Amino acid sequence: MSAHEIRHPLIRHKLGLMRRADISTKNFRELAQELGTLLTYEATKDLRLETHVIEGWNGAVEVEKIAGKKITVVPILRAGIGMLEGVLSLIPGAKVSAVGVVRNEDTLAAHTYLEKLAPDMPARLSLIIDPMLATGNSMIATIDLLKKAGCKEIRAMVLVAAPEGIAAVSAAHPDVAIYTASIDQGLDSNSYIVPGLGDAGDKIFGTKQKES
Numbered sequence: 001m002s003a004h005e006i007r008h009p010l011i012r013h014k015l016g017l018m019r020r021a022d023i024s025t026k027n028f029r030e031l032a033q034e035l036g037t038l039l040t041y042e043a044t045k046d047l048r049l050e051t052h053v054i055e056g057w058n059g060a061v062e063v064e065k066i067a068g069k070k071i072t073v074v075p076i077l078r079a080g081i082g083m084l085e086g087v088l089s090l091i092p093g094a095k096v097s098a099v100g101v102v103r104n105e106d107t108l109a110a111h112t113y114l115e116k117l118a119p120d121m122p123a124r125l126s127l128i129i130d131p132m133l134a135t136g137n138s139m140i141a142t143i144d145l146l147k148k149a150g151c152k153e154i155r156a157m158v159l160v161a162a163p164e165g166i167a168a169v170s171a172a173h174p175d176v177a178i179y180t181a182s183i184d185q186g187l188d189s190n191s192y193i194v195p196g197l198g199d200a201g202d203k204i205f206g207t208k209q210k211e212s
């Protein structure tokens, strides 16, 4: 199983703040972006470098740059948008491939409603972002469509993952590495992650319905 739980103190601290039931939309949004940045740092730490020579202040100097691969960031709409700016703050030139997937809360099946991919997908490293990996159905649907588009190298970054979702993605797509701020306990009877974050999309967009 290729799942990496990143146990950096800044990540643990920020995720802890996100779990508060009374967190504001503003704070939840800010923390989701910050964790997007921190997970990007980890998920890209083995990218290959190549050296080349540039003209420096004191003459020719050998420097490094990321070799070959172009990158596309793939937010799973809607909630994935909540991490996008954080990822782009480290990879500002990345193309964004938006994939709209919504989970049917009765059947838990993933329904894909939008696919706007960058050109040259076979030549790119795809970095999928979504705050939540619960059953894994939405992630598997996204990876399926990326592979159909020719993607050969795919990584996924999620704020919180359920062991059930990690197992499902690993079984369907063993080549895809998952980077997460936390592997939580599991799923509740509604297939929500516990302790989790609640409904991440609603918290990011401020659309949580008031309970009557």
Ligand SMILES: O=P(O)(O)OC[C@H]1O[C@H](OP(=O)(O)OP(=O)(O)O)[C@H](O)[C@@H]1O
Pocket: 076, 077, 078, 079, 080, 101, 102, 103, 104, 108, 110, 130, 131, 132, 133, 134, 135, 136, 137, 138, 139, 165, 191, 200, 201, 202
């Ligand atoms: O692993 P799964 O069981 O598929 O569940 C996780 C998915 O559910 C949430 O999105 P949701 O469908 O609520 O859509 P939204 O982003 O529009 O809120 C979440 O952002 C994931 O995409």
Ligand SMILES: O=c1cc[nH]c(=O)[nH]1
Pocket: 132, 134, 191, 192, 193, 194, 196, 197, 198, 199, 200, 201
């Ligand atoms: O825990 C969960 C599961 C699905 N979608 C969410 O936003 N949270």
Ligand SMILES: [Mg+2]
Pocket: 076, 077, 078, 079, 101, 102, 103, 138
């Ligand atoms: Mg979704």
